[in-house]
Structures are given as structure tokens and as C-alpha cells.
Amino acid sequence: MRRTATVATGAMILPQIIPSTAMGMGGKLPPSDRIVMGAIGLGGMGTGNMSNFLRQAKDVQFVAVCDVDTKHSVNAKRIIDEFYKNSDCRIYGDYRDFLEKEKLDAVTIALPDHWHGLIYTAAANKKIDIYGEKPLARTIHDSQAIVSAVKKNNIVWQTGSWQRSVENFRRGAELVINGRIGKISRVEVGLPDGGKGIGTPPVTEVPAELNWEMWLGPAPKVPFRGVYHGNWCWILDYSGGQLTDWTGHHIDIAQWGLGTDRTGPVVFAGEGVYPRDGIYNAPVEYDFLCRYADGIWMRVANASRLRFGMGTTWYGEKGWIHVDRGDVLRSSDPNVLKEVIGENEIHLYKSNDHHRNFLECVKSRAETAAPAEIAHRSISIGLLGEIAMTTGQKIFWNPEKQEIIGDPVASRLLSRPYRLPWNLPTI
Amino acid sequence: MKTKYLLLFVLTGLLAILYSCHKSTDYKALIVTGQNNHNWQASSPILKTILEQTGLFDAEIAKTPEKGGDMNIFNPDFSKYNLVVIDYNGDSWSDKTNAAFVDYVNNGGGVVFYHAANNSFPKWKEYNLMAGLGGWGNRSEKDGPYMYFRNDSLIVDPSAGRGGSHAKRHEFEVKIRNTEHPITKGLPVHWMHGNDELYSQLRGPGKYMEILATAYADTAGGGTGHHEPMLMTINYGKGRIFHTALGHADTGGGPAMECAGFISTFQRGAEWAASGKVTQKIPYDFPNAAGVSLRTDFKELTLEDDLTKIGQYEITKSTKYFTDLQSRIRNEARTTEELIKFEKLMIKVLQDNNATDEGKKLLLGELSWMGSDLSVPVIRELALNDRLKDAAEFALARLQPTK
Numbered sequence: 001m002r003r004t005a006t007v008a009t010g011a012m013i014l015p016q017i018i019p020s021t022a023m024g025m026g027g028k029l030p031p032s033d034r035i036v037m038g039a040i041g042l043g044g045m046g047t048g049n050m051s052n053f054l055r056q057a058k059d060v061q062f063v064a065v066c067d068v069d070t071k072h073s074v075n076a077k078r079i080i081d082e083f084y085k086n087s088d089c090r091i092y093g094d095y096r097d098f099l100e101k102e103k104l105d106a107v108t109i110a111l112p113d114h115w116h117g118l119i120y121t122a123a124a125n126k127k128i129d130i131y132g133e134k135p136l137a138r139t140i141h142d143s144q145a146i147v148s149a150v151k152k153n154n155i156v157w158q159t160g161s162w163q164r165s166v167e168n169f170r171r172g173a174e175l176v177i178n179g180r181i182g183k184i185s186r187v188e189v190g191l192p193d194g195g196k197g198i199g200t201p202p203v204t205e206v207p208a209e210l211n212w213e214m215w216l217g218p219a220p221k222v223p224f225r226g227v228y229h230g231n232w233c234w235i236l237d238y239s240g241g242q243l244t245d246w247t248g249h250h251i252d253i254a255q256w257g258l259g260t261d262r263t264g265p266v267v268f269a270g271e272g273v274y275p276r277d278g279i280y281n282a283p284v285e286y287d288f289l290c291r292y293a294d295g296i297w298m299r300v301a302n303a304s305r306l307r308f309g310m311g312t313t314w315y316g317e318k319g320w321i322h323v324d325r326g327d328v329l330r331s332s333d334p335n336v337l338k339e340v341i342g343e344n345e346i347h348l349y350k351s352n353d354h355h356r357n358f359l360e361c362v363k364s365r366a367e368t369a370a371p372a373e374i375a376h377r378s379i380s381i382g383l384l385g386e387i388a389m390t391t392g393q394k395i396f397w398n399p400e401k402q403e404i405i406g407d408p409v410a411s412r413l414l415s416r417p418y419r420l421p422w423n424l425p426t427i
Numbered sequence: 428m429k430t431k432y433l434l435l436f437v438l439t440g441l442l443a444i445l446y447s448c449h450k451s452t453d454y455k456a457l458i459v460t461g462q463n464n465h466n467w468q469a470s471s472p473i474l475k476t477i478l479e480q481t482g483l484f485d486a487e488i489a490k491t492p493e494k495g496g497d498m499n500i501f502n503p504d505f506s507k508y509n510l511v512v513i514d515y516n517g518d519s520w521s522d523k524t525n526a527a528f529v530d531y532v533n534n535g536g537g538v539v540f541y542h543a544a545n546n547s548f549p550k551w552k553e554y555n556l557m558a559g560l561g562g563w564g565n566r567s568e569k570d571g572p573y574m575y576f577r578n579d580s581l582i583v584d585p586s587a588g589r590g591g592s593h594a595k596r597h598e599f600e601v602k603i604r605n606t607e608h609p610i611t612k613g614l615p616v617h618w619m620h621g622n623d624e625l626y627s628q629l630r631g632p633g634k635y636m637e638i639l640a641t642a643y644a645d646t647a648g649g650g651t652g653h654h655e656p657m658l659m660t661i662n663y664g665k666g667r668i669f670h671t672a673l674g675h676a677d678t679g680g681g682p683a684m685e686c687a688g689f690i691s692t693f694q695r696g697a698e699w700a701a702s703g704k705v706t707q708k709i710p711y712d713f714p715n716a717a718g719v720s721l722r723t724d725f726k727e728l729t730l731e732d733d734l735t736k737i738g739q740y741e742i743t744k745s746t747k748y749f750t751d752l753q754s755r756i757r758n759e760a761r762t763t764e765e766l767i768k769f770e771k772l773m774i775k776v777l778q779d780n781n782a783t784d785e786g787k788k789l790l791l792g793e794l795s796w797m798g799s800d801l802s803v804p805v806i807r808e809l810a811l812n813d814r815l816k817d818a819a820e821f822a823l824a825r826l827q828p829t830k
Contacts, residue, residue, distance in 0.1 A: 193616070193617060193716060194715075194716055194717065195716055195717075196600075196619065196716060196717060196718060197717040197718050199718070200742075200743055200744075200745075200746075202743060203742065220792075220817060220818065220821060221817055223742070273615045273715045274715075274717075274750060274753070274754070275715065275717030275718060275750070276712060276714070276715070276717065276718065276720050276746075276747045276750050276751075277717075277718055277720075277745050277746050277747045277750065278717065278718060278746065280717060281746075281750070284615070284617075284715050284716045284717045285615050285616060285617070285715060285716070302616070304602075304616035304617060305606065305616055389757075390757070390796070391757065391796070391797075392756070392757035392758055392760070409763075409766070409796065409797060410796075412795065412796045412825045412826075413796055415825075417795070417820070417821045417824030417825055419817060419820075419821070420820070
């Protein structure tokens with residue numbers, strides 16, 4: 001690979017590994033031609049992504065993992081070592097060591113949102129290609145910093161918005177953007193309802209395998225109460241709840257069909273329903289409207305409030321098109337779904353495998369199905385909706401300048417102060 | 428002579444002003460009670476309180492004679508009222524009273540059927556038409572079909588079987604089925620109701636009836652596996668009827684009646700039954716899917732409550748006073764001046780040496796976005812305190828960003 005100068009000269013520089021499979025076994029490419037990968041964050045999502053890349057044995061060589069929970073990293077190492085039938089996979093507890101010591105071509109990262117700003121930019125600044133989980137960031141300022149770092153370092157970026165590599169979503173968006181239901185007037189996006197809280201668990205001892213201080217990182221320091229893996233998404237210090245968790249899916253698809261995925265709406269207003277009590281404070285219901293400069297409305301709400309429930313529905317002059325997971329593609333007029341998109345019409349990015357798409361782009365340096373700029377525009381909608389709900393105000397947004405107009409108070413919510421010593425330099 | 432007339436003129440004027448200043452409530456309500464298989468002595472005064480808290484109702488309680496007593500003396504003049512609430516389940520009323528009640532509803536009188544009121548009078552046809560659905564009292568398929576939801580569909584089920592049952596009391600989630608009706612518009616679609624009897628297998632004529640909300644009776648808890656009707660509206664003649672299956676009373680109230688969801692839907696249903704519209708705002712403490720919301724003394728929290736309790740907050744206590752404050756800020760502070768009003772009250776708590784650190788941290792978090800230069804000196808001082816340093820610096824970073 002282009003970065004492994006060691007291989008080009010044949011010299012062996014520690015700690016770069018030369019796995020036994022380098023002896024050209026079984027049709028696999030020697031590691032010099034494989035993409036050298038690592039992973040940061042090996043929880044449920046992270047292990048899934050890592051395993052996906054690991055199985056791409058012809059193209060990937062997984063060499064190291066990093067997690068603040070040693071149970072996670074040890075488990076990941078076990079999976080990787082078993083796959084390669086060796087014990088070469090390296091483990092790190094601190095992403096700074098990991099990025100400093102490893103010579104990677106690419107990294108897959110799956111972390112709570114509050115860490116995205118620091119770690120995505122750090123990896124980008126090391127000129128490592130990134131497969132990063134959505135949402136792009138917890139705040140708009142962090143998100144802008146990530147886009148900027150990706151651009152500046154000229155790396156390949158794929159967001160974990162895998163619906164962009166699924167046929168029914170692409171087809172639905174393509175029919176919409178090519179006017180098959182006429183001029184669009186509005187869009188409805190249904191994201192999941194929130195659920196029952198867990199009350200207020202007592203402060204408890206930090207488990208031996210967890211570095212709680214590093215898990216928190218730039219987020220406010222709080223005592224450990226057993227709420228971390230899998231459940232951090234209900235706490236606003238780390239995530240915006242279901243809203244921001246799913247923005248990168250169905251709102252992302254909405255923008256794809258509208259052809260607005262490098263811009264965004266200009267006004268936002270709405271309401272959230274917040275837990276009254278307990279440690280979880282992310283809204284369990286939410287309902288906001290936003291409007292684009294050309295007059296198109298988008299309503300984002302928890303699925304229970306919407307006619308079609310989960311998914312994206314575009315409404316045009318000639319009818320509607322609805323898409324959702326499970327290959328759902330419906331229209332008010334079934335004939336619309338049979339339409340052929342002509343050669344000279346708009347053809348949306350075609351990818352059939354989100355992980356493979358990333359690897360192919362790492363090799364070709366082409367833009368992926370879900371690049372950083374698009375991920376940024378998607379999450380901006382969720383985050384601006386969140387700001388409208390938090391303040392109870394109408395938010396006016398300039399998508400070109402990326403500023404909230406005329407509301408310095410609401411503008412404070414575009415970022416979250418980092419707990420010292422953590423710091424993300426502004427772009 | 429002229430002075431006398433002048434005095435009289437002034438006095439009349441004053442009286443006229445006095446009368447117009449006295450704001451009378453909009454509606455008169457009668458709560459009918461006196462017999463019940465439930466604790467009516469506990470529930471009826473609570474229903475009176477709940478109605479009067481809206482500021483819309485003047486409520487009176489009319490008690491029938493006790494069981495076996497002479498029902499001929501129970502003869503309320505229903506026509507004097509805009510709303511009749513039935514908290515009764517027992518001996519039949521007299522034919523005269525029954526006829527008067529039917530007339531009242533036919534002529535546009537509003538009714539609220541409360542909980543076990545739907546157990547009453549299995550043989551009185553008109554009553555059951557008004558209630559829509561009922562249970563117990565040997566009700567069966569002869570009284571009408573079961574009605575419940577399966578997924579999103581209303582099932583009308585004529586199968587034979589008993590009318591009315593409930594599994595062991597528990598907290599359960601209510602799901603709004605009609606999000607457009609004035610009673611339920613704007614409420615969270617899913618909300619946790621306080622520990623109550625989940626009335627199931629209700630059956631009846633169900634005519635001109637709409638099911639506004641249901642609750643799933645989980646088979647795991649011995650329930651039917653159906654989404655059972657909880658809140659209904661029925662039209663009868665010119666009358667509007669609101670029927671709530673919720674609200675089982677314990678002595679002193681209990682969680683079902685203290686539930687802000689029960690109270691608010693009762694109040695909204697009552698206003699709708701009396702007037703055809705709902706003008707009440709949705710209270711900040713209306714429950715949602717996250718958990719149950721119970722009121723003390725059936726009252727909403729006040730801003731004063733919020734601030735006092737925030738000053739006493741410790742990490743294991745309820746955050747509801749803080750989230751209540753957040754709701755107020757979000758909904759009431761339309762202008763900078765209004766935000767400053769809140770800010771000043773929050774600063775007072777920050778300056779209170781008796782207020783807890785954890786309480787101050789909550790306020791610092793909130794002030795970080797809605798505060799102003801006013802807060803900065805106080806926050807700077809708190810930043811000198813090791814325990815509050817992080818939270819104070821978070822707020823200062825937002826209020827005074829270094830460009």
C-alpha cells in the first residue's frame with residue numbers, strides 16, 4: 001500500500017508486523033498489498049465493523065485495536081488472532097498511543113458521539129483513511145472540524161450510513177430526484193420513539209477493565225453509575241438520543257432524494273418530550289419542522305406520530321414515495337416504481353456493499369457513498385432540530401455560512417465546551 | 428340632594444365594577460357518588476379538587492343514600508349543570524332520576540364516566556349507550572361486543588364471554604390512538620400511567636364512540652394480550668361524554684389518581700364534555716414513555732417549588748424539579764427579558780451557601796446556554812471552588828468564549 005514505505009524497500013521496521021500469511025498462502029495478496037487496518041472502539045457496533053473488514057481477507061490486514069475497556073480489546077484481539085491463526089494483534093488503551101505507534105492505512109472507529117470530534121480529527125491528521133460511525137459528531141462545531149480535517153489531509157472517509165449502499169433506498173431517492181412524483185412539497189422522516197428510563201442508579205465502583213476517565217474524555221466528569229456501553233445514547237452529554245442516532249440514516253436519505261445533501265434547511269422549530277426524572281435525559285419524543293430555502297418542508301418526528309411510522313416519505317405533486325428498512329419501497333402509484341431512469345437523467349451513487357465501497361475507495365482514492373461533507377449536512381439537521389427543541393425558539397440557519405442568524409443564545413449550543421485538558425482547536 | 432344622587436351613582440358604579448371583577452368559573456359540575464365497590468369517599472373529593480384546579484369548574488358532590496336506602500330522595504336537578512361526573516356504582520336510581528339524566532344528556536349536558544362508573548347499571552340501556560363500554564355486573568355478549576386494538580386495527584369482537592376483568596395492578600403504558608382529538612392533541616403518544624387496574628374485556632354497544640387511547644394488557648402479567656380501551660369519547664343526543672377507565676382510588680388517593688396523566692386527561696376530557704373544546708395547556712409534568720409522573724396533593728409544581736428543591740438536590744434524588752424548570756424556560760421565555768427573570772432566580776440559588784453542589788451544577792449547565800453577563804461574576808466565584816470548577820468552567824466557556 002502507498003504508505004508502507006517499509007515494504008517498498010523490503011526493510012523491516014518494528015513494530016510493523018509481517019504475518020505468516022505473508023508467505024503468499026492460499027491466493028491472498030501479500031500484506032504489502034493489503035490495506036493495513038486498525039480499530040478504535042470495539043463495542044457492539046465496533047466489533048461488527050471490525051469483523052466485516054477482517055473477513056475481507058484479500059484486501060485487509062488487521063493489526064491493532066484500541067479501547068478504554070480491556071474486555072472489549074481483548075475480545076477483539078481474540079477474534080483477529082483466531083482469524084489469522086497467530087497472536088500478533090496489538091492492543092492499546094489510549095488512542096493517542098495507538099495513532100502514534102501504529103502505521104495504518106485505514107482505521108474503523110465506533111465511539112460515543114462526544115469523542116468523535118477529537119478522535120476523528122486526530123486520525124485524519126495522521127492521514128489515515130477512516131470508516132467512522134454516524135452521527136458525524138455531537139455538535140455542529142465538532143462536525144465542521146472533522147470535515148475540515150478530512151479535506152485538509154485528503155483522506156478517504158466513509159460514514160457508517162450504510163443505507164446509502166442499499167438498493168431500495170437508492171432507488172427511492174433516485175425516482176424522487178428525477179421527478180417521478182413531480183415537484184416535492186414536503187418530506188416526513190420517522191425515527192424511533194424513546195423508551196422507559198432506568199431511574200437513577202446509585203454510584204458504583206468502576207469495573208477493573210474500564211478506564212472511566214478516558215471513557216468520559218472531554219465530557220463532564222461524573223461518577224460512574226454503570227451507564228456506559230450501549231446505554232450512553234440516552235444521556236445528552238454523550239448523544240442526542242434516538243434523534244441524533246438515526247439522523248444519519250433516514251434524514252440522510254431524505255436529503256439524498258431532495259438533492260440537498262451538501263446544503264440544508266434554513267429554519268427550524270419544534271418540541272421535544274423529555275424524561276422528567278432519572279439519569280436518561282434525551283428526549284423520548286420529538287417533533288420538529290424545518291424548511292429549505294425553496295420552500296420544501298421536512299418534518300422529523302418519532303415514528304408514533306407519523307402516518308408511515310419509521311422511514312422517509314417524500315410527497316410530491318404526483319404522489320408520494322416511502323422507503324424504510326427491510327427493502328420497503330412504496331408509492332401512491334405502483335407504476336412509479338417501474339419507471340426506468342434514462343441515461344441522461346440523474347444517477348445516484350451506486351454501492352452494493354458499504355464496507356467494500358470504503359476499501360475500493362481507499363485503493364482508488366475516489367469519494368465514497370457517504371463522504372464526510374454529506375454526513376455533516378445530515379447531522380446538522382438533527383442537531384439544529386435539537387437546538388430548536390432545547391431553546392423552544394425558531395432557529396434561522398445560514399447553510400452557506402453555517403451560522404445561526406440573530407440568536408447568540410441559541411448559537412452557544414453549536415458547541416459543547418471540552419473538559420480540560422481536552423481541547424479541539426476550532427477550524 | 429344632588430350629593431345623595433351622586434353617592435348613589437358612585438355606589439352603583441362601584442358595585443358594577445365589583446361584579447365584573449369577580450371572575451366566575453365557566454362551568455358548573457356535579458359529581459354523583461355515594462355508593463361504589465371502590466373507595467368513593469376518597470375519590471370524589473379528589474375529583475372535585477382536580478376539576479376546580481383547572482379554574483374552569485365549580486364542582487359540587489351529590490351523594491345518594493347508602494345501599495338499600497330510599498332512592499326516591501335522590502333527585503338532582505341535572506339541568507343546572509354543564510357537567511355530571513359519575514363516581515357511582517351501586518343501587519339503581521329511581522326511574523324519575525334516570526329519565527332526568529337522559530334528558531340532561533340529550534339536551535347537550537356533558538358527562539364524565541370515571542373508572543368503576545362503567546360497572547354500574549348493567550340493565551339500564553341508555554346508561555350503557557352513554558358509557559359505550561362497561562364491565563362486571565354480569566355483562567356478557569348480550570350487552571355488546573368487546574372492543575380493543577390489535578396493532579393499529581380496531582377489533583370489534585362479538586365472542587361470548589364475561590364483560591370486564593383486570594389482572595394484578597401495575598404501572599402500564601398508555602398509547603394515544605387519536606392524536607388529533609382536542610383531548611389528546613399534543614400529548615406524548617406513549618406515556619407511563621401510575622400503578623392502576625388495567626380494565627380489560629370491556630364490552631358494550633360502543634355506538635358513536637371513539638377510542639382515544641389504549642393500554643396493552645401484557646399476557647406476562649396475566650393480561651388479555653390486547654390493547655384495551657382506556658380513554659373514550661361518546662356522543663349521545665346533543666351530549667358529549669368522556670369515559671376514563673383509569674384512576675382506581677386508594678385511601679388518600681394513590682398512584683393511579685396522583686398520576687399527572689390521569690389528572691390531565693380527566694381535566695381535558697371534562698372541559699371537552701362541558702364545552703366541546705379544550706383550552707387547557709398541556710402541563711409540564713405530563714408523563715411520557717420514560718417513566719411515571721405522580722403529583723403531590725394533585726398539584727402541579729410551581730417555579731418556587733422547583734428552585735427550592737433544586738437547591739436541595741443530591742445525586743440520588745429526583746431531577747424532576749430541574750426538568751420542570753427547563754420546561755418552563757423552554758416554553759415561557761420568549762424574550763431576553765423573560766430569560767433574565769429566570770436567570771436572576773437561578774443566580775440566587777447559586778449564591779445560596781446552603782444550596783447543594785449538585786444542585787448548583789445542574790443550574791450551571793442550564794445557564795451555560797441561556798445565561799448572560801449577569802451570571803458571570805457569580806460563576807467566576809464558583810469556579811474557585813474545587814468541587815464546582817468543572818461545571819463553572821463549562822458555563823464560562825459558553826458565556827464568555829475566547830475568540
